[in-house]
Amino acid sequence: MFLSPTDFLNYGTAGEDAVGVGILKNFKPAFGPESDTPEGRQKLGKEISPIYFITARMPPTLIIHGDADKLVPMQQAESFVKRATEAGTKARLIVKPGAAHGWKDREPDLAAMADWFDEHLRGTKK
Numbered sequence: 001m002f003l004s005p006t007d008f009l010n011y012g013t014a015g016e017d018a019v020g021v022g023i024l025k026n027f028k029p030a031f032g033p034e035s036d037t038p039e040g041r042q043k044l045g046k047e048i049s050p051i052y053f054i055t056a057r058m059p060p061t062l063i064i065h066g067d068a069d070k071l072v073p074m075q076q077a078e079s080f081v082k083r084a085t086e087a088g089t090k091a092r093l094i095v096k097p098g099a100a101h102g103w104k105d106r107e108p109d110l111a112a113m114a115d116w117f118d119e120h121l122r123g124t125k126k
Contacts, residue, residue, distance in 0.1 A: 005072055006080040007052075009045040012073035019045045023071070054083050060090035060120040064109050066099025090120065 005011065011018035019042075020028035020035035034040040046052050061084055065077040077093050084091035094112055096103060118124045 005049070006076045007045075007049045009042065009049060010051075010075075010079070012075050017041055017045065019048075051080050051083060054080070054087050054089070056088035058084070058087075058089050060092075060116070062092050062094070062113060062116040064094045064096060064112070066096040066101065066103055068098050069101045071101040092116070 005018070008019045008024075009015070009017060011023065016022065017038070018024040020031035021041065028035060031041075031044060034044045061080075063077045063081060065072070065074060067074055074095070077095075081091040081093045094109070096109070115126050118126065
């Protein structure tokens, strides 16, 4: 998976609310009216953040993240992988040096994804 936010309530730093505010204020309409209040943002943030749904039974997860991403902090990938690993599931982070939020040459990443799926779905390792 290419990275999207994993914890809207701890966005870059502990306690940083990004449910239509802060760095994601320009995306407020996507969060709807529940994001109008701090209480609503806390509730919605937990409902839409994948990090709150990590269990040992979730499938293996591959995250590919650019280290120059200004929209989604690297912390999002790091904390998700850490928590998933602690829960006993397989999770891996591939960091793309110098890559922002999206990058042009995705061929190597597609190959890494194919290898990940081969290993975890087909049971074959390269």
